[in-house]
Amino acid sequence: MADQKxxxxxxxxxxxxxxxxPAPGAAGFLPIETNWFDRIFIxxxxxxxxxxxxxxxxxxxxxxxxxxxxxxxxxxxxxxWKG
Amino acid sequence: MQSNRLGxxxxxxxxxxxxxxxxxxxxxxxxxxxxxxxxxxxxxxxIYNGAENFRRLVFDAAFLASLGVTIAFVFFAxxxxxxxxxxxxxxxxxxxxxxxxxxxxxxxxxxxxxxxVGSIWKLMTTPSIGIIPNLLDTWFGLDLNIGQSAAAxxxxxxxxxxWHWTPLVTLTLIAALVSLPPDxxxxxxxxxxxxxxxxxxxxxxxxxxxxxxxxxxxxxxxLRTVDEVLMLTGGGPGSATRYLGVHxxxxxxxxxxxxxxxxxxxxxxxxxxxxxWLLYVSxxxxxxxx
Numbered sequence: 001m002a003d004q005k006x007x008x009x010x011x012x013x014x015x016x017x018x019x020x021x022p023a024p025g026a027a028g029f030l031p032i033e034t035n036w037f038d039r040i041f042i043x044x045x046x047x048x049x050x051x052x053x054x055x056x057x058x059x060x061x062x063x064x065x066x067x068x069x070x071x072x073x074x075x076x077x078x079x080x081w082k083g
Numbered sequence: 084m085q086s087n088r089l090g091x092x093x094x095x096x097x098x099x100x101x102x103x104x105x106x107x108x109x110x111x112x113x114x115x116x117x118x119x120x121x122x123x124x125x126x127x128x129x130i131y132n133g134a135e136n137f138r139r140l141v142f143d144a145a146f147l148a149s150l151g152v153t154i155a156f157v158f159f160a161x162x163x164x165x166x167x168x169x170x171x172x173x174x175x176x177x178x179x180x181x182x183x184x185x186x187x188x189x190x191x192x193x194x195x196x197x198x199x200v201g202s203i204w205k206l207m208t209t210p211s212i213g214i215i216p217n218l219l220d221t222w223f224g225l226d227l228n229i230g231q232s233a234a235a236x237x238x239x240x241x242x243x244x245x246w247h248w249t250p251l252v253t254l255t256l257i258a259a260l261v262s263l264p265p266d267x268x269x270x271x272x273x274x275x276x277x278x279x280x281x282x283x284x285x286x287x288x289x290x291x292x293x294x295x296x297x298x299x300x301x302x303x304x305x306l307r308t309v310d311e312v313l314m315l316t317g318g319g320p321g322s323a324t325r326y327l328g329v330h331x332x333x334x335x336x337x338x339x340x341x342x343x344x345x346x347x348x349x350x351x352x353x354x355x356x357x358x359x360w361l362l363y364v365s366x367x368x369x370x371x372x373x
Contacts, residue, residue, distance in 0.1 A: 032368040045360070048353055055134065056141040065134060 028083040039083045043076030050075075109352075115345040123339045136346035146347060148322055149330040150354075152237070156326055157305040160244040164301055165294070167245065168252025175257055193250040201314025204243045208315070229316060233323030236316045240324050243311060248304065252297050259293030260286075295366050299359050306355050327351050 028034065030042070047069075054068035116136055120129045140146055175186055192200065207213045210228045219225040229236040263286070271281050287294075309328035312318065318325035318333065325333070327347070335344035 032364055032370060041360075045353075045357055049357075051134075052137065052141055052350075055138050059138075 030079070030083040034083055036080060039080045040076075042083065043072070043079045046075060046079070047072035112345045112348055115342055116349045118342045118345075120341045121339050122341070129342075132342070136343050137350075139343065140346055140350065145322065145325075146330060149325050149327050152322070152324065153306065153326045156237070156241060156244075156308070156324075157302060159241045160248075160305050161298060161301045163241065163245045164249045164252045165298065167249050168297070169256055171249065171253040172256035172260055175253065176260055189253065190250045192247045193254075195247070197247070197308075197310040198314055200243065200247050201311040204239065204246075204311075205315050208239055230320060233320055236320055236324050240312050240315060240326075243315060244305065244308065247311065248301060252301065255293055255297045256290065259290040263289055291366055295362060298362060302358055302362070303355055306351060306358075 028039075030039070032038075034042070050072050051065065051068050054063075054065055058068070059065055115129075117131060117133060118129045119132045119135070121127065171189065175182065195203075207215050208227065208229050210216045210226075210230070216227040219227050227235055227239075229239050267285050267289070268281060271285055276284070307328045308326055309332055312324055312326055312329055313332065316324045318329040328351075331344050331347050331351070334340050334347065
């Protein structure tokens with residue numbers, strides 16, 4: 001018993017650091033594990049891609065770029081919420 | 084809490100420099116991309132024009148052609164550098180006579196300024212005086228003229244980039260290979276795995292983070308290549324080697340079209356980030372467990 005008391009408490013090397021960034025949430029419809037920052041990033045990437053696509057192919061047909069922004073914002077909220 | 088505060092204090096100078104020289108210029112370029120600004124035009128003021136620069140950009144045949152050749156350049160250059168870099172890294176893992184000298188010589192291009200690399204390759208490929216056209220003509224009867232042949236100019240820019248940057252790939256892959264534990268390789272050999280299986284199932288997965296980091300660096304560098312190519316071909320012949328960096332340079336400096344140049348820069352940054360992110364997701368990102 002005396003020997004056991006002398007032993008040092010082992011360091012838990014698997015203990016996570018305190019500052020590991022935003023914690024991943026529950027699994028969403030995206031195929032990869034994401035946290036809220038990843039989902040905002042994906043939303044912005046889609047926003048820019050959709051805007052450029054809209055400028056090139058849709059706007060010449062008469063639909064304003066504002067529609068693309070509205071679609072991108074709705075899609076972004078959906079991705080951040082459910083992704 | 085104390086160590087946290089000390090950490091932030093120690094990081095503060097770096098963060099301040101990053102903010103001043105990284106974030107602020109980016110925000111300025113992003114802001115400028117929504118404006119028309121030609122300081123040498125009749126109206127030198129900065130005028131807000133909404134998405135007009137981007138509207139012009141998606142229909143700009145010169146920009147789209149430049150984007151196409153840039154993607155081809157990046158693909159050929161980065162893939163060649165990765166394959167050649169890995170082969171050289173594996174070679175340097177073995178002992179052979181003159182290894183130290185060869186490794187030093189092999190690393191020399193890395194320390195040269197890109198403008199110097201462009202100058203050297205221009206001298207080496209100039210038809211009348213260059214050694215490469217001379218040898219190609221003598222040995223194979225080939226006529227290499229990068230001032231006339233678009234394919235030759237493109238190929239030479241790729242080879243020049245490979246020559247310049249393969250040592251970086253080699254060094255990072257050597258570092259990754261050296262750090263690998265020997266146990267999995269010994270076990271695989273005991274289990275009867277051949278070299279191909281060991282490469283695909285042990286080496287590659289274990290060095291994947293280093294490979295991805297190297298590809299990130301090379302991808303970002305290759306997408307913004309300017310000085311080497313500008314020195315070697317000037318973007319020609321025609322627009323055969325007018326890569327995005329060269330295109331931005333020609334749009335911003337000779338034509339002083341700062342607003343439109345900023346819009347192209349923002350799109351290049353966007354493409355770089357998306358390409359790196361897709362690469363990360365395809366190779367390293369953890370998958371959702373459904």
